[in-house]
Amino acid sequence: MLALMMDRALSLPSILEYAALYHGDREVVTRTVEGPIHRYDYASALARSKRMANALLAMGVKPGDRVATLAWSTHRHFELYYAVSGIGAVLHTINPRLHPDQVAWVANHAEDSVLFFDISFGELVGDLAAKLPLVKTFVAMTDRDHLPTQAPAGTLVYEELIDAHSPDFTWPEVDERQASGLCYTSGTTGNPKGVLYSHRSTVLHAMALVAPDTFDLGARDAVLPCAQMYHANAWCTPYAAPLVGAKLILPGRHLDGPSICELAVAERATFLLGVPTIWVGVLDHLDQTGGKLTTVRNIAIGGSAPTASLVSRVEEKLGATVRQIWGMTETSPLGVINTALAKHADEGALGAASRKLKQGRGLWGVDLRIVDEAGEILPRDGKSPGQLQVRGPWVASAYFKNEGAQAFTDDGWFDTGDIATLDPEGYLRLTDRAKDVIKSGGEWISTLDLEDAVCSHPAVAMAAAIGVPHPKWDERPLLLVVLRPGQTADPEVLKAHVAERVARWWTPDEVRIVDSLPIGPTGKVLKRELRDQVATAAV
Known part of the structure; x- marks a missing residue:
């Protein structure tokens, strides 16, 4: 027997329509790329989004067309989030931190027909x-x-x-499974892979974010996302904030400590999120100035694991609760979040500190399992590490154009490439990464690309790139190089050689020339052994 309930599609424009109707005077504040602070409300944002929807149709944009952005977190980008997807097209947010060749590659791979860009990217x-x-x-x-x-x-x-188009616009009916957004992940070796979100997956993900045990957002909150809108949709906050009528504070291009603190204080931010390096900058600025962020309730930290000292500094300095999260572009991005259970009320300071270093606990919408190399499911004992696999309504089922199909299992799970444990309470803890990519400031750096770049130098025989701890960026690349017999090379020359071939921020902090690299039985460099050697200063 089928139910007798209305079958209304979950669509992204419905979020902004709701915000405009029930929270129409709630502000969206932007530090613009041009400089001044811009502020308007959700009712005005909806009207401008509808104007842009009419403009897109006048340009000839059709359902399914990919419309790209090279843009920071601004009110205009926010309008495009709804205008593009709302007419049935697909918003492709391009990460401008990619090397220019990769920017061109992803735009061509996505078959973008329109490109919106901020003025800081005019030359690019x-x-x-x-x-x-x-x-x-x-x-x-x-x-x-x-x-x-x-x-x-x-x-x-x-x-x-x-200005040239009317705000008179009726959103077309779209299938909730229709593609709404496209983000490319560089968390794998080789070319980036496209993750194609749907209206349904994004609405469900936004609904999960606002729940008390996730981001705990409501109409009284002021949300300041310190993850850019090109980075996994700013962790979905441009959808989650209007979903509950929260004030949305968009930082533009400036994510340094002074800029974030100035906005957070002026706009009375209650919830902030970003990668660990963001909070290092914020805390250092507050230490230097003696300033305070007195309105902040919760801070979500993800992208890479925060240290115990960082969690402690954030909570002591800001008086806010840290909620570590783990996720990927492929999970929209929220996969797990670290919130306490009722039984943890009396866990004490040491117990709380230990628990908060875990990536987080499973939430409805994301199933988790740990499997061994044979694909057998491992126990949730907190001691048995294995490959982390996930599935759920906001988890990718395939990559765009079906590339990287090996990451998806025959029984419907996505293999994250991470090695982790699950404990009896459902908390996930990452123990290693199966892939050798490096995470610096929450962004992936491909070791293969670094090795290819340095090996193009005529003096280099082989190389291995590994991540080493860094006080600000969590990890930075160290490039270990073996020279060809009879060849010499200055490490700084090799570094400059690499810098010409990769994104500037990918350039290794150090190139170190070594006599040999440890090789495993299959002919691969044993990078885990290298990391251990570097950690003990044995190399």
Whole structure:
């Protein structure tokens, strides 16, 4: 027997429609790329999103077309989150920290037809335009006075498009399983892989985020996401905040300690999130100035694991509760979050500190399992490490264009590439990474790309890139190089050689020339052994 309930699609525009109707005067505040603070409310954001929806249709954008952004966290980017997906097109947020060649690669792989960009990327877009044959329209996200001179010929101006179109618009009915967003992950070796979100998956994910045991958000909160909107959709906060009518504070391009503290104080932020390096900068600034963030209730830390000292510093300095999270682009990104259970009320300071170092506990919507190399499920005893696999309604079932299919199991799970344990209370703890990528400041760095870059130098025979601990960035690359017989090379010259071939922030802090590298029985470099050797200063 089928139920007699209305079958209403879960759609992203419904979130902003709700916010405008029931929380229409709640603010969206932006530190703009041009400089000044911009503020308006959800009712105005909806009207402008509808104007942009009309503009997109006038450009010829059709359902399923990919519309790209190279943009920071701003009110204009927020409008595109709804306008693009709302007409049935797919919003492709490109990470501008990628090497320019990779920016072009992902835009071409996604088959983007329109590219919106912030003025700080005018030179980049101007240089790349000839390499983007499928992009028919470029739009600078600014007004006429700030249009970059380097922008491609014929570039349209965002504010002129807004002014030229009416806010009269009715969102089309879309299948909730229709694609709404596309994010590429560089958390694997080789080319980035595309993760294609749906309206349904994103709405469900946003609903999960606002729950008390996740981000605990409501209409009285002021949310300051210190993860950029090109990075896993700013951890879905541009959807979660309007879903409950929370104030949304968008930091623009500046995520340094002074800028974040200034916004958080001025706008009375109650919830902040970001990678560990963000909080190092915030705490260092507060220590230097004697300032305080008195309104913050919760801080979510993810991207890479925070240290015990960082968690302690955040909670002592800010008086806020730290909630560590683990997730991936493939999980939208929330996978687990570290919140206490009722039984932990009397756990004491040491017990709480130990628990908070775990990545988090499972929540409804994400199933977790740990398997061994044979695929057998391991016990949840907190002691048996294995491959972490996940599934759920906001977890990817495949990569865009079915690349990287080996990451998805025959029985419907996604293999994360992480090695972890699960304990009897359901807390996940990562113990190692199966892949050899390096996480620096919450962003992935491909060791294969670094090794390929240095091995293109004629003096280099082989190389291995590993991550080493760093007080600010959590990990930074160390490149160990074996030279060809009879060859010599200055490590600084090799570093410069690599810097010319990868994104600037990927450049290793150190290139170290060694006599040999440990090789395993299959001919692969034993990187775990290398990390152990480096840790004990044996190399």
